[in-house]
Amino acid sequence: MTTVRDGALPPWRQLLRGALQREGRQVSARWLQLATVASDGTPRVRTLVFRGWSGADQLELYTDVRSNKTTELKYQPQVELCWLLSKARQQYRLRGTTALMTPRDGVVQWRALSPSGRALWGWPQPGQPFDSEASFPPELPEDAPIPEHFLVMQISIQQVELLDLSHHPHQRLRWRLADGWQEQRLNP
Ligand SMILES: Cc1cc2nc3c(=O)[nH]c(=O)nc-3n(C[C@H](O)[C@H](O)[C@H](O)COP(=O)(O)O)c2cc1C
Numbered sequence: 001m002t003t004v005r006d007g008a009l010p011p012w013r014q015l016l017r018g019a020l021q022r023e024g025r026q027v028s029a030r031w032l033q034l035a036t037v038a039s040d041g042t043p044r045v046r047t048l049v050f051r052g053w054s055g056a057d058q059l060e061l062y063t064d065v066r067s068n069k070t071t072e073l074k075y076q077p078q079v080e081l082c083w084l085l086s087k088a089r090q091q092y093r094l095r096g097t098t099a100l101m102t103p104r105d106g107v108v109q110w111r112a113l114s115p116s117g118r119a120l121w122g123w124p125q126p127g128q129p130f131d132s133e134a135s136f137p138p139e140l141p142e143d144a145p146i147p148e149h150f151l152v153m154q155i156s157i158q159q160v161e162l163l164d165l166s167h168h169p170h171q172r173l174r175w176r177l178a179d180g181w182q183e184q185r186l187n188p
Contacts, residue, residue, distance in 0.1 A: 094159070
């Protein structure tokens with residue numbers, strides 16, 4: 001049993017860091033799936049880019065306020081993330097609560113994006129019928145004003161489950177914030 005010490009990273013963060021290092025420069029290592037619940041109670045899932053940590057157990061994702069997921073998150077801020085690190089043969093499932101930042105609070109994140117990364121927020125509303133007359137800029141410069149619909153999502157993690165297929169038998173571990181991130185081994 002391992003418990004997190006004050007100021008130390010939760011044990012699952014250390015394992016995740018090791019798995020991410022094994023992926024090297026593989027772009028897809030930063031892709032994860034975000035599952036939400038729509039207002040009619042049905043599930044939704046899609047891929048997002050992991051943007052970084054804003055606390056020991058808080059991670060950041062970026063999206064467009066105008067996308068469906070924003071409406072879903074206002075209805076139900078509880079989410080699950082699924083992150084597959086294929087070289088390590090590890091699946092992380094993270095449960096948490098999402099806080100939606102205002103564009104003003106996302107200035108640092110906006111400026112740190114690449115011009116092509118920023119461009120997506122210069123495109124028309126996601127999910128609407130395609131209009132061939134609309135503008136889809138390939139880049140937006142660093143000094144472009146931060147769009148009202150640029151949204152940083154901060155997800156505070158409350159539970160993590162790891163399934164590691166590289167062991168025999170497969171290793172399934174669970175940590176809960178409520179238990180001080182104490183590790184519990186489960187049947188795979
Ligand atoms: C590899 C990959 C990375 C993506 N990264 C993001 C992202 O960081 N933020 C985002 O809002 N959408 C991202 N998308 C698009 C989403 O998967 C999704 O199509 C879009 O956000 C609309 O989702 P919604 O209608 O459920 O809100 C990415 C898609 C792929 C395939």
